[in-house]
Amino acid sequence: MPTEYITVKTYCVHYNVTPDFILLLDEAGLIEIPEVDGEPSIALDYFPKLERYINLHYDLRINIEGIDVVTNLLDRVSTLQNEINSLKSRLKLYE
Structure with a gap:
């Protein structure tokens, strides 16, 4: 099944976040932002x-x-x- 995408601009407007934050997540390797x-x-x-971040x-x-760090620890x-x-x-097998 093909992956569906939404533009960063649309996402940021809908969720009221800055595009810089999303791009920083990409730079940190937490998400991938293809064109x-x-x-x-x-x-x-x-x-x-993204919602968690x-x-x-x-x-x-x-x-x-x-x-x-928090994400790695939670994982x-x-x-x-x-x-x-x-x-x-x-262990329940031995009870």
Whole structure:
């Protein structure tokens, strides 16, 4: 299924964020902003991540580097929680 895109300009107007913030996320490697029809665009797949990044930046005033760190830590916590759940399931076999 082909990926759908929305322009950065349209996204920024709709979500009331600055295009500079979106482009900084791209520079930091948190999202990818390809050019589609000559316009920088965002894949719809990135919307959930972008919403989290916007909340971290505008609501909690966390800078781009901090967003990268928080995101990595949250991913690690999620991985560890999955591992714990898997181990708990395996241990139930011995109960």
